[in-house]
Amino acid sequence: MLTVSAAALRQHIIDGETYAAIAHRYGSSEGAVTQRCRRLGVSARQVLGYHRAGRPKGRRRMxxxxxxxxxxxxxxxxxxxxxxxxxxxxxxxxxxTPI
Ligand SMILES: [Zn+2]
Known part of the structure; x- marks a missing residue:
């Protein structure tokens, strides 16, 4: 049972970790991570604004x-x-204002 918090999941996603990488970190499965992210409202799509499964639209920018x-x-x-x-x-x- 994956019990990682929404805040932690959110941070991993912002850091660019894939669900698979997050699953590895917590010794869980990619499916469990995906499910938990969705349930907590911190899926990659919600956090990053695009779906990572496909190629992100636009190009990399600083x-x-x-x-x-x-x-x-x-x-x-x-x-x-x-x-x-x-x-x-x-x-x-x-x-x-830059932080
Ligand atoms: Zn920024």
Missing amino acids: CVVCESEFSSTGAGNVVCKPCKQIHAGENWTSGV
Whole structure:
């Protein structure tokens, strides 16, 4: 029985770990990880904004806030998902304050 928390799963996904890698880390199966992520609302699709099973749309781009590589959805998408969440609620037209 996989008992890893939603926060931990979320962090692994943000770190770029696959369900298989997470399963290996906790000595579980990929199916169990997938199921738990979905149940807790932290599936790769929900956390990253795209489905990892297929090729992510857009190309790899460096986030203007944290400078980590992420999958950009287009020319106007220059901030990674985790940073967007950190700055959620702010006025994007005036830019963000790097953390
Ligand atoms: Zn970022």
